[in-house]
Every structure is written in C-alpha cells, then in structure tokens.
Amino acid sequence: xxxxxxxxxxxxxxxxxxxxxxxxxxxxxxxxxxxxxxxxxxxxxxxxxxxxxxxxxxxxxxxxxxxxxxxxxxxxxxxxxxxxxxxxxxxxxxxxxxxxxxxxxxxxxxxxxxxxxxxxxxxxxxxxxxxxxxxxxxxxxxxxxxxxxxxxxxxxxxxxxxxxxxxxxxxxxxxxxxxxxxxxxxxxxxxxxxxxxxxxxxxxxxxxxxxxxxxxxxxxxxxxxxxxxxxxxxxxxxxxxxxxxxxxxxxxxxxxxxxxxxxxxxxxxxxxxxxxxxxxxxxxxxxxxxxxxxxxxxxxxxxxxxxxxxxxxxxxxxxxxxxxxxxxxxxxxxx
Numbered sequence: 613x614x615x616x617x618x619x620x621x622x623x624x625x626x627x628x629x630x631x632x633x634x635x636x637x638x639x640x641x642x643x644x645x646x647x648x649x650x651x652x653x654x655x656x657x658x659x660x661x662x663x664x665x666x667x668x669x670x671x672x673x674x675x676x677x678x679x680x681x682x683x684x685x686x687x688x689x690x691x692x693x694x695x696x697x698x699x700x701x702x703x704x705x706x707x708x709x710x711x712x713x714x715x716x717x718x719x720x721x722x723x724x725x726x727x728x729x730x731x732x733x734x735x736x737x738x739x740x741x742x743x744x745x746x747x748x749x750x751x752x753x754x755x756x757x758x759x760x761x762x763x764x765x766x767x768x769x770x771x772x773x774x775x776x777x778x779x780x781x782x783x784x785x786x787x788x789x790x791x792x793x794x795x796x797x798x799x800x801x802x803x804x805x806x807x808x809x810x811x812x813x814x815x816x817x818x819x820x821x822x823x824x825x826x827x828x829x830x831x832x833x834x835x836x837x838x839x840x841x842x843x844x845x846x847x848x849x850x851x852x853x854x855x856x857x858x859x860x861x862x863x864x865x866x867x868x869x870x871x872x873x874x875x876x877x878x879x880x881x882x883x884x885x886x887x888x889x890x891x892x893x894x895x896x897x898x899x900x901x902x903x904x905x906x907x908x909x910x911x912x913x914x915x916x917x918x919x920x921x922x923x924x925x926x927x928x929x930x931x932x933x934x935x936x937x938x939x940x941x942x943x944x945x946x947x
Contacts (some may be wrong), residue, residue: 651774653678656761662725665815695748770794785839801877852903899937908944
C-alpha cells in the first residue's frame with residue numbers, strides 16, 4: 613500500500629512542450645473532471661466517531677433524514693422520508709416488508725459516544741419511527757439527546773455527499789466513508805486507529821467482546837479492501853483513501869498481528885486543482901489511475917516529475933519499457 617507523503621508538497625503549474633502537444637491532440641474529453649456538485653449532508657463528529665450498528669438500509673433512511681433537517685426546525689418535528697424517493701435515488705427496489713423491518717430496528721438502535729467535553733453517553737437515535745402503510749412514507753422524530761448533533765452544528769462536524777453515502781452498498785463502506793469524510797478537511801488528513809477500536813466503532817466487536825471478524829485476513833478483505841475498492845472507484849466521489857498496517861510486538865515466533873491502521877485521505881475537491889495538463893498526461897499517456905496521478909503530484913516536486921516524464925518517454929521510444937502504466941506506477945511509487 614502506497615504512502616501519500618507530505619500533502620503540503622504540490623506540483624505547481626508548468627509546461628512541457630511534448631505534454632501540451634499530447635493534450636492538444638487528446639481533446640477536452642480526457643481532461644480530469646472534478647467531483648460533481650451535489651447535496652451535502654452533515655452530522656456532528658460526535659456521531660461520526662460513535663459506536664453503533666445499522667444495516668445499509670437503516671443508514672440510508674438516516675441519510676435521507678439528514679437531507680431534510682434544517683437549522684431552524686422545531687423540537688419534536690416529524691420528518692417524512694419517502695421510500696419511493698429513496699428507491700429512485702439508489703436505483704434499487706425495496707420491499708415494504710424491508711422498510712417495516714428497518715423502521716422497527718431504527719426505533720431501538722443505540723449509539724455510544726463521547727461529547728466534545730469527553731463525557732461518555734449512550735442514547736437512541738430516534739424517539740419514534742413509523743412506516744405509513746400504503747403511502748410508502750417513514751415518519752421519523754429525532755430523540756432530544758441526539759437532535760443537537762444533527763441540527764446545532766457550528767464546528768466539529770462531518771460533511772458528506774448524499775449521493776455517495778446512499779449508493780455505497782456495504783454498511784462498513786458507509787461508516788468508513790463517514791469517518792474518512794470527517795478527516796478530509798483536516799490540515800493533516802492522516803489518522804491512526806487501533807484495529808480493535810475501529811472494529812468496536814463499526815459494531816464488529818460487540819459489548820461482550822465477540823469479534824465477528826477475529827481473523828484479520830477476513831476483516832481486511834470484507835471490511836478494508838471492499839470499502840477501499842467501493843469508495844475509491846465510486847464515480848464523482850470527493851475522497852480517496854489508502855491505509856497502512858502497523859504490526860504489534862507479539863512475543864515469540866510466528867506472524868505478528870496487525871494492531872494499528874494508518875489511514876491517509878485525499879480530498880479530491882482540493883487536489884483536482886493541481887496542474888490539469890500534467891494530471892491528464894499521467895492518466896492518459898502514462899496510464900495511471902486518477903488516484904495514482906494525484907498521489908504522484910503530491911509526492912514529487914515539479915523538477916522530479918519533469919525529469920521522470922522525460923526519461924520514461926525516451927525509454928518508451930527506444931523500446932525498453934513494455935508496460936508503460938505499470939512502469940509509471942512503480943516509478944512514482946503508487947502501485
């Protein structure tokens with residue numbers, strides 16, 4: 613897994629005659645497109661970093677609720693969530709029985725978290741949730757304890773794309789998207805978290821300590837890798853991420869366990885402003901993925917990129933490079 617390096621190092625505008633000629637021939641369709649503008653939903657970081665369990669459908673109902681919440685809403689307001697609208701936005705058919713089951717579970721879902729003063733508390737998300745038969749409407753009222761963490765938001769909140777949050781299919785992908793979105797605006801969008809703590813927040817380890825994915829290889833595959841693939845490849849997503857595994861100090865022989873994860877978040881809304889010409893050359897002429905090109909621009913100076921592009925172009929001409937994309941990825945350490 614690659615490292616992003618110091619994100620304060622960015623490639624400034626510069627021109628290479630050969631790259632510009634390539635861009636002119638390629639046309640505007642090859643230019644990098646920024647993440648699409650869309651509805652944003654927000655919640656307090658108190659919720660983002662809390663521990664709770666929800667199915668993907670339950671999360672989507674909450675996301676739809678978040679899109680309806682307004683700062684001046686009265687206490688006790690009942691929000692009406694349209695099942696038809698949710699199906700249209702996710703392009704999925706959802707049976708009334710599934711809506712009813714999700715509504716029932718939401719009524720009893722608990723969150724365990726700490727407020728900004730470090731006080732531990734747990735509470736339900738909702739004070740009531742009713743599925744209106746024949747109307748396809750879920751009527752929801754937020755609990756008074758949780759309400760300020762969706763409405764009274766002036767600082768320390770997480771902003772997310774509604775469309776992305778709704779259409780990520782996995783419940784763990786959704787929760788990781790929230791946590792990663794919280795960090796995307798930080799000056800240093802890199803954070804470390806013990807594996808056990810992350811599992812607990814995601815509900816993989818229950819209150820009694822039972823671990824659904826005690827085998828780390830399965831946890832990596834089902835949670836980490838599936839989430840990375842889904843988030844990083846989602847069309848129009850505003851973040852990408854990578855992670856690094858830190859081994860523990862297990863005594864004796866045998867493989868040491870992975871105890872800590874370091875996540876590195878790339879805010880694509882910021883990075884898309886990097887040199888368009890070089891970005892396009894890296895992704896088209898040199899075959900890098902979008903996230904790989906961004907990391908190359910982050911990790912290397914203008915002079916280094918200029919030299920590497922020149923060298924690779926010459927090597928390609930003399931036939932010493934067979935697979936340019938793979939070679940470029942290795943050169944820029946973005947495999």
